[in-house]
Amino acid sequence: MxxxxxxxxxxxxxxxxxxxxxxxxxxxxxxxxxxxxxxxxxxxxxxxxxxxxxxxxxxxxxxxxxxxxxxxxxxxxxxxxxxxxxxxxxxxxxxxxxxxxxxxxxxxxxxxxxxxxxxxxxxxxxxxxxxxxxxxxxxxxxxxxxxxxxxxxxxxxxxxxxxxxxxxxxxxxxxxxxxxxxxxxxxxxxxxxxxxxxxxxxxxxxxxxxxxxxxxxxxxxxxxxxxxxxxxxxxxxxxxxIDQQIASRYEVKMFTGADCRQCEEDRRTILPQLRARGLVVKVLDYDRNLEQARQENVIGLPTYIIYENGKRIAKLRESRALSSLLQRRH
Ligand SMILES: [Zn+2]
Missing domain, CATH: 1.10.390 (Neutral Protease; domain 2)
Structure with missing residues (x-):
């Protein structure tokens, strides 16, 4: 069955x-x-x-x-x-x-x-x-x-x-x-x-x-x-x-800001989950990384940029979308 x-x-x-x-x-x-x-x-x-x-x-x-x-x-x-x-x-x-x-x-x-x-x-x-x-x-x-x-x-x-x-x-x-x-x-x-x-x-x-x-x-x-x-x-x-091998293909940049409540929430809930799966996540403060944020076209916080083997594959605002995107690509 x-x-x-x-x-x-x-x-x-x-x-x-x-x-x-x-x-x-x-x-x-x-x-x-x-x-x-x-x-x-x-x-x-x-x-x-x-x-x-x-x-x-x-x-x-x-x-x-x-x-x-x-x-x-x-x-x-x-x-x-x-x-x-x-x-x-x-x-x-x-x-x-x-x-x-x-x-x-x-x-x-x-x-x-x-x-x-x-x-x-x-x-x-x-x-x-x-x-x-x-x-x-x-x-x-x-x-x-x-x-x-x-x-x-x-x-x-x-x-x-x-x-x-x-x-x-x-x-x-x-x-x-x-x-x-x-x-x-x-x-x-x-x-x-x-x-x-x-x-x-x-x-x-x-x-x-x-x-x-x-x-x-x-x-x-x-x-x-x-x-x-x-x-x-x-x-x-x-x-x-095998999970670890798959995870090592990806890198995630998370842009956050000082007065961003959702950023705080995501850092507490989503980040540990992603890291537990072996993903490399870099947290970048928007104000301190203005040049990079402009290059990546960040227009709201938090924003996630996903790279696969060093190549940018997605920009996301929704942390939930992030988990499902990574899951689908496995
Ligand atoms: Zn069966």
């Missing part, structure tokens, strides 16, 4: 009239657009094979019953949900519902949902949510992953995060949207770190070990960490280092 889905009235199916059906070996696609039905079916088959080879190291046999994919194409945020049941080590009752633009369906939603089916075929038991969703999110397009990574960086280390010992064993989604988003973000954050370290197949072996023993042993065996907390901290340090 992709959590964006929950933010929308889901899948506005209007009955089966006018639905085109396209069958491949393992999927049956239902979609109003015949061309898209073919594209979705072929993409699902392609990712089923590719995911199996990349994550498991071998292809998986065809399913005896195809997995239906119900497509709702349109200008929605990409989303999807795949359900199946396990019984005595068998998977059955597949059902996949997806929605979004054709680009988001083909590049993110289908690769994501199909990984859930490949994992279900392999593990034949429910996986902890962080691992299942983190890995599926790893298969999405970079543009979709970026906001999830950003959210992780915002919550990890704060009271909003799910403590690692709880996160790793959660079999269900939290019961509120904010909590679900955090679960996805932290899951992806940890999975991305582990996969970048040792690859996809090691991650699958790690999940098997965790199932047979426990999380601490699995982290020791596959990644050399003493326990889950050490692994989580290492992931945090790695992500943080």
């Amino acid at each position: 992709r959590y964006f889905l929950l933010l929308l009235p889901l899948l506005l199916f209007e009955g089966d009239a006018g639905l085109f059906e396209y069958r491949t070996k393992n999927f049956t696609v239902y979609c109003r657009d015949a061309t898209l039905a073919v594209q979705v079916g072929e993409a699902a088959e392609h990712y089923r094979d590719r995911h199996a080879r990349e994550w498991l190291g071998h292809p998986i046999p065809n399913w005896y019953a195809p997995c239906p994919i119900r497509v709702n194409a349109g200008d929605y945020a990409g989303g999807g949900a795949t359900t199946f049941s396990f019984d005595q080590g068998q998977v059955f009752g597949w059902d996949m519902q997806v929605q979004g633009t054709s680009q988001s369906l083909l590049e993110s939603v289908i690769p994501h949902e199909v990984l859930h089916t490949v994992f279900a075929s392999h593990f034949r038991r429910p996986l902890p949510r962080w691992a299942d969703e983190g890995a599926a999110t790893y298969e999405e397009a970079e543009a979709e992953k970026r906001p999830i990574r950003e959210l992780a960086r915002e919550v990890v280390g704060t009271e909003r995060q799910i403590p690692i010992r709880r996160l790793l064993v959660m079999q269900n989604y939290p019961d509120n949207l904010g909590g679900i988003a955090v679960l996805y973000a932290q899951g992806f954050y940890l999975v991305e770190y582990l996969i970048d370290r040792e690859g996809k197949q090691e991650f699958v072996r790690f999940l098997d070990t965790a199932y047979q023993t426990n999380w601490d042993t699995a982290f020791q065996t596959h990644y050399g960490f003493q326990n889950q907390e050490t692994a989580y901290t290492a992931a945090w340090q790695k992500h943080n280092k």
Whole structure:
């Protein structure tokens, strides 16, 4: 499942009239657009094979019953949900519902949902949510992953995060949207770190070990960490280092003045946040730097001038706009 889905009235199916059906070996696609039905079916088959080879190291046999994919194409945020049941080590009752633009369906939603089916075929038991969703999110397009990574960086280390010992064993989604988003973000954050370290197949072996023993042993065996907390901290340090590298590209000049109340406010609230992100911020008093202020065309206070790799890229009056500009450019 992709959590964006929950933010929308889901899948506005209007009955089966006018639905085109396209069958491949393992999927049956239902979609109003015949061309898209073919594209979705072929993409699902392609990712089923590719995911199996990349994550498991071998292809998986065809399913005896195809997995239906119900497509709702349109200008929605990409989303999807795949359900199946396990019984005595068998998977059955597949059902996949997806929605979004054709680009988001083909590049993110289908690769994501199909990984859930490949994992279900392999593990034949429910996986902890962080691992299942983190890995599926790893298969999405970079543009979709970026906001999830950003959210992780915002919550990890704060009271909003799910403590690692709880996160790793959660079999269900939290019961509120904010909590679900955090679960996805932290899951992806940890999975991305582990996969970048040792690859996809090691991650699958790690999940098997965790199932047979426990999380601490699995982290020791596959990644050399003493326990889950050490692994989580290492992931945090790695992500943080990338933040620092990005931040070092930027420089911010802040023009302030003696009688500027907003300047005082910003210095107390915004400045520490920017500096905490590793940004270099120079505070310049307008009256003492008249020449520079004229060159930069400063006409009100406070004013922020942003440089990227030494080149001026923006002039802003609103400190809030400043944070969002820097965030977007990451
Ligand atoms: Zn999912």
